[in-house]
Amino acid sequence: MSTAAATSVLGARGLRKEYGKGEGLVRAVDGVELDIGAGETVAVMGPSGCGKSTLLHLLGGLDRPSGGAVSLNGRRIDDLGEKALARMRRTTVGFVFQAFHLMEELTAVENVELPALLAGRSPRTARRRAQELLEQVGLADRARFLPSALSGGQRQRVAIARALSNQPLVVLADEPTGNLDSAATLDVLRLFERLHASGQTLVIVTHDARVAATSDRMISMRDGAFVDETRLSGGTSGQLGALVGLEE
């Protein structure tokens, strides 16, 4: 790994994922190179079917690459066994999904404490942490609600709290606002801004420009490969009015 990656929290080299054979070969991810530094928020944008979700799954160890390497905190994870991957996921990576994927029969606080329980924490510690996190996302008063009693935006915020349960190195979010309306999206974006401000490394896959606009770096993806990268932070300053073209 190059020295530039020395502080990189999440890195990929020549990452590939293929399905099928011969004529039916589909390259979902085709030679991706990536370095994400601590505290960065990176957005991957692209049309549907471009392989961004697959990329996220590969980065989080939910799927095995066909070729190339993925490393988290300097350690390669693509050659780990299932058990080691599971343990890695507990402490290093937090997932947020488009479909929320909360357990329907557990209350909000029970959902949030689950990763901690799976990591072997005592029930009391896990419960306390879960309640803290719910407060952070502004849902402390809904701790005992079932997901069916929560709105889409609230469910996603519970999911984000859950992802933070074990203080992960990286939070990976797959279309986090895909199922949300405009107001709920704003709530989630606020949350992401706060996470970013607290130094959390965040990788977001999205096709919503508003979500991508919150990132420091935006990468365009097409047909499994990166085609463009934009630095957004430290961007245009100056009069907002000019920016939004109010003077004509």
Next chain:
Amino acid sequence: MQQEVVLAMLAKEPSHGYQLRARLRGALGPLGDAMNAGQVYVTLTRLERAGLVAVERSADGAERSDRKVYALTPNGQQRVAEWIAEVRWPRPDLPEFHLKLIAAAAAGLADPLTIVNTQRRELLRRLRAAQRAAMAEPEGSEAVLLLEGIVLRLQADLRWLEACEQSWTHRRSGS
């Protein structure tokens, strides 16, 4: 009709006025039906006066506008190059951007994809600024509504730019 559009149309090769009109109508489709027939000629005359366009000797030396052959002057070429590189985004003028891409491709002035991506970057930065401003506003502020409106329209524009990028990628790989 933006002057720069007509200028860019001439970048590929000198043309008659009616040829220009035909190309514009072809590119604009149904939107072109609203175009006034004489507008192209008015713009050409203005451009001629500004020194950006010159009339070439026509074969039979006719004086009628529709038989003249117009060509870019060096000033005109420079103006076109500047326009291509511009990232102004006034109240969304979709036809202008659309024609910019077509002209650039036809005349080989620049890669349409680069134009699209550059514009996207700019819009993204604006979106980010507007969004942050909206989130920074205190609760109940009136400005939030306006900022949200700006954010949403920028989002829509960005979606269109994505579509442009897809379309032009296909055109390139197809041709």
Next chain:
Amino acid sequence: MGRVLLVGRLAVRDLGRRRIEAALLLLAIMAATTTLTLGLVLRDAAGDPYQRTREATNGPDVVASVGQPAGRSGLEDLAGAPGVTDHGGPYPVTPAELQASGRTSDVQAVGRDPAPAPVDQPELIGGSWVSDGGVVVEAAFAKALGLRVGDPVTLDGRSFEVVGVAVTAAMPPYPGASCMVRAGCISGATPDDLADPELPAGLLHNPGLVWLTQADVRSLGDPDSLSYVMNLKLADPDAAQAFVDANLPESPDAPRLASWKNILQEATELAGDTQILLLIGAWLLGLLAVASLTVLVGGRMADQTRRVGLLKAVGGTPSLVAAVLLAEYVLVATVAAVAGLAVGSLTAPLLTESGAGLIGSAGTPSMTMSTAGLVTAVALGVAVVATFVPAVRAARTSTVTALADAARPPRRTGWLIAISARLPVPLLLALRVAARRPRRVVLAVVSIAITVSGIFVALVLNAYLTTQPLAGGYAHAQVELLRQVLLVVMVILLSLAAVNAVFITWATVLDNRHASALARALGATPRDVSAALAAAQVLPALAGAILGAFPGGLALFAAINAITGGDSDRATLSSLWQRLAVVLATVLVVAALTAVPARLGGRRPVTETLQAELA
């Protein structure tokens, strides 16, 4: 009419799509119906050889005997009683001890004329009829002792030769016996019983039947203590029992009577006991079939409710869905009933002892309306009971609700979830898996409890049969048959229970696809998940096994005794260690059965499942 046809068509098409499931259901119900049919028709099938013997030998309607010479006049009076059309005898009977090639046995020797008797002329199946110095041996007794025509035997020390082997309908075949002698007889005794000093002397132990000439019998026995037996033919054979009741003995010397129906009962006693075993087995299988069906139905209803939208196009509603489901199961049950009836009646003859003591082999019993009706009712009953609750629930749901609902949402059991948080990860997941579908857990427990109760009873019965071989007056071959029947019923029960266990596990795995994938995404290892899925089966199995081995088995045994009026004192119940062994074995077997589906469930690709399923 149109709706009925529609329901029928949809039901058939649906079954055709789920062939494996339909086949399994069919087998489950068929196991119960076949066993039930066997149980119901067995006695009829066993009775055939007796009937044939009766016809061939012109068997008596009533057999009368007196213990001593003084009662002989009483017999002769009977010969003239109203309703009696013909008689044979009185013939002298004496007890004796037979020895042949080292084997000894008590016998009752009946003196007969060489000429054919008008009533009960035993049919020879080898050799010739009585002559001086010759003895004709009853066929089952001859087989038990290995006697053949021409063998030398001694009776009370005197030499005789076996001149013939014959069958009769006047007495049940060996080792059953009607006691004619004054000294009394005892059948089916253990060596311990026989050593009892309180027993009267001279008691015959499991006597066989032989025929001699009258002269031989008189010379063998003590003329002062000869017994006599007479065979009567009545005008109306069906009135035999009434005749017996009308002429009950009023003094020790008066004749004792037995009707031909009594003898038939004794001759088919083995079949009768086999019948009880089969009926018990049928009961257990029926219960197990209900459990299997309920699991299946539960899963299917959730599935079907989602397809209500499709049926709406043909004017369908949730009640239509319920009707189709009911129709499917009724169809399967009807086919199972018919198949069970056919297989049962065809195989019944195989289970009756290929009789030594009677003519011919057992025949295929004719199907009576009541038997067919009962078996069909049971099959349909199983189907309806299993489908009832879900069908009613579906019928009451409005179409709108059905369309809006996703599949049956999992149940929430708050306290279980709280407890599970304190447990290690596999148990945490296992408890939560179980808590989502409490009804299925109950079904699993009940299935195992039924099976283990059955095993418990089978072990007790098997021990009883093994340690007391002449129990109930059975010969070794007959005991073997009973044990075989026991084994077959147990094997079927165990097979069904095993299939059930695998089924339930598979249903649980499928049900928990999303939860398993999510748990793994959040950091549970595949082994944790597999262990949880398996434990969610093994723990209920443990509970069911304990229930079955302790209270369950005892309750079943008591119920059987109550129904059959049996003597439970003679059977020793399994010891504590044996019961614990059964519990342990059950848990291990269930763990083995569920290991494969559980392991597969823990290793499904996470991303596919998460992307396919929505929250």
